Amino acid sequence: MAENSSKKIISKDVEIKNLQVWYGPVHAVKGIDLSIKAGSITTILGANGAGKSTTLKALAGGVKYTGSISVGGEAIDTLPVHKRVESGIVLCPEGRGIFYSMTVKENLLAGAYRTKKVDYSSVLDIFPVLKDRVNQIAGTLSGGEQQMLAIARALMSNPSYLLLDEPSLGLAPVIIQKIAEVIKTINGSGITVVLVEQNTSLALSIANYAYVFENGKVALHGKPSELLKSDAIREKYLGGVAK
C-alpha cells in the first residue's frame, strides 16, 4: 500500500444496470441497479439467498449475467475475470478461500499474479499479524488470520475496487472489530470498497451507502443514517439494530 498511499488510487464510479443472473433454472439476481461512488464503502445487506454474493461475483466477472456493468462510463461486460483483476477489480471471496496448502507468502504471490512489481511489505504493514508468519502454511493459521490473509492477498493485486464477501463470517467479535478497522484503512488509501455482510451493525458502522437486497432485488437503499431512522426497516431488514 505504500505505493497506493503515496499515489492515491484513482477509482471511478461503478454503475450496475438491470443485472440478472441465472443459476440453471434459479433466477438468483432479478434486475438490480446499483451505483457505487468512487472512493466509498458501499455495503450490500440482506438475508441468505438475496443475491448479494452473486452480485459481487458478477462484478468480478465470475458468473454469467445480463445487464450492464460500467466503470467510469465504460462497459466492462466483455472482460473475463482475470482482465477485471488487471483493471483493478478484485474479489475477496466468501469463506476466505485461501490456498490452504501454500505458505502465507505464496498466497500473497498468487494475489500479485497480475502485477508487475510484487510488493509484500506495504500490504504486510496493514496486517502485522501476518508479518511473522510469512513462511507458515496458510491452513495452519487461525480463522481471523486466514481472513486477514484473504484480504491481504486481494490487496496484492493493487486494486482500485475491493469486493469483500462476508469478511466477518465465523469470527470472534474482537477480530471482527479489527477487520472493520482494516477495511477503513484500506478505504482511506483510496480504494473503493464493496462490502457484502450479514453482520449489519458492522457494515452500517463503516459504510457510506447501503443497499438492502431481498429475493434478488434491491428492497431499499440509502445512507446508513437514513436506513437506521425507520423502525419498520430496522425490524424487517436490519434485525432490530439500535439507532
Add this chain to the structure above:
Amino acid sequence: MMNQIILGLSTGATYSLVAIGLVMMYKVSGVMNFAYANMGMFVTYLIWWLATSFGMNLYVSIAIGIIFAAAMGVVVERYGLRPIRHLSHASMLIVTFGILMILEGLAMQIWGTDYKAFPELITGSPYVFRGDFGIFVLRRQDILIFSILIAVSIALLIFTRYTKFGIAVRAVSENEEIAGYMGINVGSVLAFSWGFGASMAAVVGIVAAPKVFVSPTMLTYYQIQGFTAAVLGGFETFTGAVFGGLILGVIEKLVGNYISEGFKATISLVIIIIVLIFFPKGLFGRNVRGRA
C-alpha cells in the same frame, strides 16, 4: 542385490517420469489421462520417423517431437476436455480413452505394427565399480535417466516454489475458482499442465524406446506402472510421484528376481489395492487442514 536395486531404480526413474506427467495433468485439471502412454508412443514414432525416413538429426527430431507433444497436450485439453469440463468427470475420462484409441489406430495406419529399433542416446560401455560392497554396474542409459529425473525434479521444485506461474499452477490445482478471482488465467494453466504432461510422456517414450522398441503398445506397461507410482505417492505431489516411481521400480525388480518374473506385473496392482486400503492419501500424501 546392489545391482538389482540400481536396475530397479533406473526402471523406477522412468516410472517416476510417467507419474510426474500424470500428476501434473491430474492435479490441475482433475483428469486421469488414459491416453498418456499413447501420446508418448505417438511422439516416439514421430521422432523415429523424422530420424529414419527423413534423415534428420536425432536430437533435432527429439526437439521437434517434444514441441509437438506439448502442442498435442494443449490442443487435447483446450478442444477435447475444456468444452466438457462442466459435465461429469466420467465424460472427460471417456475423451481420454477416445484419444488413446485414435492415437493407437493412427500409429498402426501410418507406421504398421512391427517393432522399430530406437537408438540409445548415450552409448558406451557401462561403468563398473568395485569395492567392499562387491561389484556394481552402472549403464550409461541409467545415468541419462537418473539425470533427466533429477533435472526435471529440480526444475519443478524451482518452478512451483519460486515462479509466479508455478504458484498459479498450485493455486489452480487447489481451488480453480478462487485462483480465477486472483487474476490467474485458469485456461492457460490448464493448457500448460497438459502441454507439460504430454512432453513428459514424450520424454518417457524416448528413454524407454531403446529397451522396449517402438510399437503401438510400447508404453502401455509404463502407464500402468506410472499410475501405480502416482498412487503410491498420493497422486497429489511431485515428490510423491518421484519416490513412488523409484520405490515401485525397486520392488518390481526384487520381486522379478527373487520371486518370479511373471509376478512382476501383478505386484503393481496388488500395491495399488493395498495402498488405497491402508494409505488412501498415498505414502507421501499430505493432510492439510481445511483442504477443499
